[in-house]
Amino acid sequence: MKQFWRKIISGGCGPLDDPAEAPSVAAAFTAAVKADVYHESIVAEGGAGWALARRGLEKSLRIIWLAGRRPAATGPFKGPISQVRLPVGQAEILEVTPTAAAAAALRQALPWTAPQLVAGRPSIGLGDRLGLATPGHVRAVRGTGYVPMLAQQSIREMTRTRRSAQEVVDDATWGAFQAGWRDGFGADADHLKTPEDIDLCAAAGFTFFTIDPGDYVDNDAATASPDELSAKFEALPWPALETTAADTRRAYADVREDLAGETLAFDEVTLHRAGAKYGYAVAHTAEMYRHLVARLGEGNFELEVSVDETDTPTSPAEHYYVAKELARMGVRWVSLAPRFVGRFEKGVDYIGDLAELERTFVPHMAITERFGGYKISLHSGSDKFGVYAMAARHGGRRVHVKTAGTSYLEALRVIAEKEIRLFREILDFARCRYEADKASYLVSANLHRVPISCVLADWHLAPLLNQFDARQALHVTYGSVLAAEGGKRFREPLLAALKTHEEAYAQALEKHIGRHLAPFIGK
Numbered sequence: 001m002k003q004f005w006r007k008i009i010s011g012g013c014g015p016l017d018d019p020a021e022a023p024s025v026a027a028a029f030t031a032a033v034k035a036d037v038y039h040e041s042i043v044a045e046g047g048a049g050w051a052l053a054r055r056g057l058e059k060s061l062r063i064i065w066l067a068g069r070r071p072a073a074t075g076p077f078k079g080p081i082s083q084v085r086l087p088v089g090q091a092e093i094l095e096v097t098p099t100a101a102a103a104a105a106l107r108q109a110l111p112w113t114a115p116q117l118v119a120g121r122p123s124i125g126l127g128d129r130l131g132l133a134t135p136g137h138v139r140a141v142r143g144t145g146y147v148p149m150l151a152q153q154s155i156r157e158m159t160r161t162r163r164s165a166q167e168v169v170d171d172a173t174w175g176a177f178q179a180g181w182r183d184g185f186g187a188d189a190d191h192l193k194t195p196e197d198i199d200l201c202a203a204a205g206f207t208f209f210t211i212d213p214g215d216y217v218d219n220d221a222a223t224a225s226p227d228e229l230s231a232k233f234e235a236l237p238w239p240a241l242e243t244t245a246a247d248t249r250r251a252y253a254d255v256r257e258d259l260a261g262e263t264l265a266f267d268e269v270t271l272h273r274a275g276a277k278y279g280y281a282v283a284h285t286a287e288m289y290r291h292l293v294a295r296l297g298e299g300n301f302e303l304e305v306s307v308d309e310t311d312t313p314t315s316p317a318e319h320y321y322v323a324k325e326l327a328r329m330g331v332r333w334v335s336l337a338p339r340f341v342g343r344f345e346k347g348v349d350y351i352g353d354l355a356e357l358e359r360t361f362v363p364h365m366a367i368t369e370r371f372g373g374y375k376i377s378l379h380s381g382s383d384k385f386g387v388y389a390m391a392a393r394h395g396g397r398r399v400h401v402k403t404a405g406t407s408y409l410e411a412l413r414v415i416a417e418k419e420i421r422l423f424r425e426i427l428d429f430a431r432c433r434y435e436a437d438k439a440s441y442l443v444s445a446n447l448h449r450v451p452i453s454c455v456l457a458d459w460h461l462a463p464l465l466n467q468f469d470a471r472q473a474l475h476v477t478y479g480s481v482l483a484a485e486g487g488k489r490f491r492e493p494l495l496a497a498l499k500t501h502e503e504a505y506a507q508a509l510e511k512h513i514g515r516h517l518a519p520f521i522g523k
């Protein structure tokens with residue numbers, strides 16, 4: 001404790017210099033605050049010592065300083081102060097309830113608990129629908145060189161989980177603090193469709209914005225005749241695209257790109273098809289980008305473009321068209337999610353022809369290089385264990401795997417092991433809800449293969465989380481589960497159980513997310 005105390009009062013910052021000191025510091029902290037202190041959270045900053053403590057299921061921030069010398073950095077924090085005598089001297093300890101105001105103050109006091117710009121580093125998207133996954137997510141990425149998106153939620157998920165954008169960011173802040181994660185994280189406001197979505201998420205402190213212009217993609221273009229394509233092309237919103245049909249034809253007439261051995265050229269039908277399919281989407285994305293620039297200022301945010309949730313695959317020519325047009329309009333983006341061939345269904349492995357996926361993945365990567373080396377984002381990217389080795393081989397650190405629901409499934413795995421009755425009820429409820437809830441997701445589970453809980457022995461429950469149909473049924477019904485009876489039925493007992501079994505949940509996530517990263521870090 002002595003060393004750490006000296007560090008605090010000399011205004012030093014950072015965690016314990018000597019890890020061997022951790023047990024004694026934690027013990028002193030724990031004794032002083034009469035609550036368990038998370039070892040990893042202990043840190044010195046601005047003349048104070050900071051830690052996250054837990055008593056029962058309740059957590060609170062504790063800040064300690066030399067008696068009579070309250071540091072300025074602690075000013076915004078409110079709560080009761082108690083006097084304690086530590087082996088190293090008299091101290092004061094402030095107890096702070098983890099409110100939204102406290103989270104905002106914490107991001108100011110300890111900047112690494114705030115989302116950062118991360119696109120320059122290899123990254124992975126780790127959505128957390130329950131707000132309790134961050135410590136496990138941190139364990140999975142520690143030492144890998146990958147920066148996590150610890151806050152990552154789509155508007156759809158926020159609606160279904162009844163969490164505000166602010167809660168999503170705040171949960172990541174508290175989780176990063178608890179886990180002592182000081183290497184930075186991103187906050188991905190996923191699948192934004194309107195300027196209002198942007199405003200909501202920008203106000204909450206998101207730094208990464210995934211624009212989804214999917215509603216503006218014309219999937220009929222995939223099968224339309226040359227005449228129809230020509231008519232669609234002429235009818236594009238040219239003023240919004242800041243060019244003309246004739247100029248666009250001229251701009252593509254001479255395109256000859258070598259994409260990993262194959263030459264990409266645009267005959268008229270190819271250009272018309274790409275334009276007809278994605279022209280409106282390009283215009284909408286540019287409009288969303290301009291809105292972001294006006295709101296946050298160029299360079300203060302990162303942008304992803306995602307068309308993954310559309311009906312027809314994005315061909316390399318179409319990807320090239322989107323990139324070239326966005327670049328011409330001055331849009332700056334850091335990643336793009338094409339709609340790939342085959343099926344990236346929720347919570348399960350890739351369904352489709354891997355060789356065909358690889359044949360298109362290579363030119364997609366080549367196009368990203370041609371336009372500045374942005375990342376390819378693999379949406380519904382969890383559990384695609386058959387794909388990662390190929391993606392890592394061709395894309396390496398420029399592949400961003402985006403996961404979310406899989407961490408909810410890992411939570412259910414813990415429940416299936418530890419809170420058997422609760423899991424049985426969730427399973428039966430999910431069976432009832434699946435047909436209605438699957439509407440907005442790409443899934444193909446057959447309910448006949450999801451057993452009703454009463455026919456299962458206890459030890460059959462957790463293995464259900466390895467079964468295709470049960471995974472999907474549980475995956476897409478989270479909104480109904482969490483909302484049932486205003487949260488009383490499942491949400492509250494589920495969150496309480498995960499807090500009780502916090503260590504088991506962290507271990508499950510470390511293992512499961514670790515499997516996603518392993519092929520990318522050469523393991």
Ligand code: ZN
Nearest residue numbers: 306308379380
């Ligand atoms: Zn997506």
